[in-house]
Amino acid sequence: MHDYQREFIEFAIAENVLSFGEFTLKSGRVSPYFFNAGRFRGGRALATLGRCYAEAIERSGLHFDVLFGPAYKGIPLAATTCVALADRFDRDVAYAFNRKEAKDHGEGGSIVGAELEGRVLIIDDVITAGTAIRESMSLIETQGATPAGVVVALDRQERGSDDEHGRSAIQEVEAEFGIPVIPIVTLDGILEYLETKTSESGLERYAGVIRAYR
Numbered sequence: 001m002h003d004y005q006r007e008f009i010e011f012a013i014a015e016n017v018l019s020f021g022e023f024t025l026k027s028g029r030v031s032p033y034f035f036n037a038g039r040f041r042g043g044r045a046l047a048t049l050g051r052c053y054a055e056a057i058e059r060s061g062l063h064f065d066v067l068f069g070p071a072y073k074g075i076p077l078a079a080t081t082c083v084a085l086a087d088r089f090d091r092d093v094a095y096a097f098n099r100k101e102a103k104d105h106g107e108g109g110s111i112v113g114a115e116l117e118g119r120v121l122i123i124d125d126v127i128t129a130g131t132a133i134r135e136s137m138s139l140i141e142t143q144g145a146t147p148a149g150v151v152v153a154l155d156r157q158e159r160g161s162d163d164e165h166g167r168s169a170i171q172e173v174e175a176e177f178g179i180p181v182i183p184i185v186t187l188d189g190i191l192e193y194l195e196t197k198t199s200e201s202g203l204e205r206y207a208g209v210i211r212a213y214r
């Protein structure tokens, strides 16, 4: 595990973004943990978040022209990541986001920011079943651009819809669209982290339930 990944997990736990308990997911599954990116609220938290996304993007070596943050949660993620790419990696990348409802006055349209052209990297918080990501793919294609990849904070490594191939939902997205999905951390990474914790931290007890869920 890289330092930024460990730092990201520690920071997500400290900010209550990553929490343990019993949570019903969008898919209906009941999970012993939940990742709520909406809880990154302060300026420092957003700055750290952007830096972690930027680091994951840089390490992936992926080439892209525009960063696309789907409404609503993807919008601040795209903004803070662009700032971090400029500050940390000297890369001036443009970003765009969509409105959920197209505007029929003023500048009009549903895309705000950069034109969706060339290779587009989608930024999102979590992929569980891949429903939200499929919507972004079709939006990018409708604009005549090409999806280059997806960067997410967490790969939950959830089982995909097609059990026969034994693939995760993210592997299904990668195969269906022929693009990589780059996570800052995976569930395996979180498990690895929890397993290094001592009983004083109170965290190591979650490793067993999460492993069983995995």
Ligand code: OMP
Pocket: 024, 025, 026, 027, 033, 034, 035, 036, 037, 125, 126, 127, 128, 129, 130, 131, 132, 133, 156
């Ligand atoms: P899919 O559209 O099924 O891939 O689910 C992604 C969405 O699930 C996210 O955008 C969240 O709304 C929600 N989610 C989380 O934010 N964190 C989690 O740990 C799990 C989920 C989820 O419901 O699966």
